[in-house]
Amino acid sequence: MEHPSPLRSLTPELLVHALSFADAVSLLAASRACAALRAAANEEQVWTALLWRHHSRILRLLFHGQPPRENDGLSPKQAYFEFARSWKLLAQRRSGRLLLKIDGEAAGGLAGTFGVYDATEYAPQHPGFELIVEDAAEEEDSTSTFAAASHTSLAKAILRSLAVPGLECIRYDGEDVQLAALRRRTLHRSYLLCLRAWARQAVRWAALLAAALVLRAACGAACSALADLCATPAAASAVVVAPAAAALRRRRARNKELR
Numbered sequence: 731m732e733h734p735s736p737l738r739s740l741t742p743e744l745l746v747h748a749l750s751f752a753d754a755v756s757l758l759a760a761s762r763a764c765a766a767l768r769a770a771a772n773e774e775q776v777w778t779a780l781l782w783r784h785h786s787r788i789l790r791l792l793f794h795g796q797p798p799r800e801n802d803g804l805s806p807k808q809a810y811f812e813f814a815r816s817w818k819l820l821a822q823r824r825s826g827r828l829l830l831k832i833d834g835e836a837a838g839g840l841a842g843t844f845g846v847y848d849a850t851e852y853a854p855q856h857p858g859f860e861l862i863v864e865d866a867a868e869e870e871d872s873t874s875t876f877a878a879a880s881h882t883s884l885a886k887a888i889l890r891s892l893a894v895p896g897l898e899c900i901r902y903d904g905e906d907v908q909l910a911a912l913r914r915r916t917l918h919r920s921y922l923l924c925l926r927a928w929a930r931q932a933v934r935w936a937a938l939l940a941a942a943l944v945l946r947a948a949c950g951a952a953c954s955a956l957a958d959l960c961a962t963p964a965a966a967s968a969v970v971v972a973p974a975a976a977a978l979r980r981r982r983a984r985n986k987e988l989r
Contacts, residue, residue, distance in 0.1 A: 745770035750779040754810070777806035781813065791896045792821040792846075818846065818870055828853055828867040830889075834899060836877045838886035844873075846897035847889055 740748070749757060749770050757780070761771040770776070781797060782789065789795055797813065798820045804812060813820070822829045828850045834843035849856075853863040866872040876889070890898070 742766070742770060746773045746775055749773075749776045752776075752780075754780060754814075757807075772805070772807060774806040777810045781810050785813065785817065787896060787900065788817055788821075788846075791894065792817070793824070798824070816870060819868075822867060828863060829894070830863075830866055830872045830876070830892075831870070832876050832889065833871075833873040836873050837889050838883060839890065840899060843899045843901050844871075845890070845899060846894045847892040848894050849892055852888070852892055 745766065749760060749767075752760065757771045757776065761768040778797075789797060797809075798817075818829055818831045821827075827848050830847045830849055831844055832847060834845055835841040837845060837847075839845065849863050849867065853860045856863050866875045869875060881889070
């Protein structure tokens with residue numbers, strides 16, 4: 731005997747309240763379970779609670795406690811993922827500052843963390859070009875650019891002195907790791923689907939090419955045989971002129987009979 735799920739006894743309000751404590755990966759999984767969970771998982775309250783739970787410090791210190799209105803045209807779920815992906819660029823565009831998001835270990839700090847650094851005043855003093863700092867600030871995460879330069883411990887100390895107060899050391903949470911793994915799996919699956927499509931197309935083109943080669947070989951053989959037959963004028967006459975003359979004689983004889 732099939733037992734009904736306890737979730738069916740919950741009102742939509744209770745479902746929304748319960749899901750407001752879930753992480754993004756769990757919400758994505760719940761939205762695929764049934765229509766009721768999908769409706770509850772897409773509620774604005776759920777994603778707003780998740781946004782504040784995971785990005786409260788960033789919202790308070792870089793956005794004055796107000797989620798950016800640049801994402802107003804998106805659904806709550808889309809707005810959450812867009813903010814999680816581009817909050818640094820949004821804050822930079824809003825403030826006009828050169829902000830760098832760099833992994834803590836690369837900056838000489840703690841592993842498993844990242845920091846946000848304001849390089850606006852330091853950019854003109856950079857030993858390289860100011861453009862290098864500006865280009866790095868245009869990246870969502872400047873860790874690879876910073877690490878590629880093999881900075882000295884002094885340079886890392888200077889970087890740490892530029893940290894935005896309150897954002898010197900932010901731990902990566904488990905959700906970031908899970909979402910990154912989910913993105914990798916999705917990307918891997920997309921690559922596999924593309925490879926399969928390309929393989930099928932390659933098989934079709936190979937079959938067409940093989941048919942074209944066979945047809946070309948057959949035409950070549952026929953042309954060679956005809957060339958051999960027509961190698962001499964007499965042979966050409968026997969092959970081309972004689973059949974034409976015979977056909978003409980038959981036509982004339984038929985016309986006489988009709989008269």
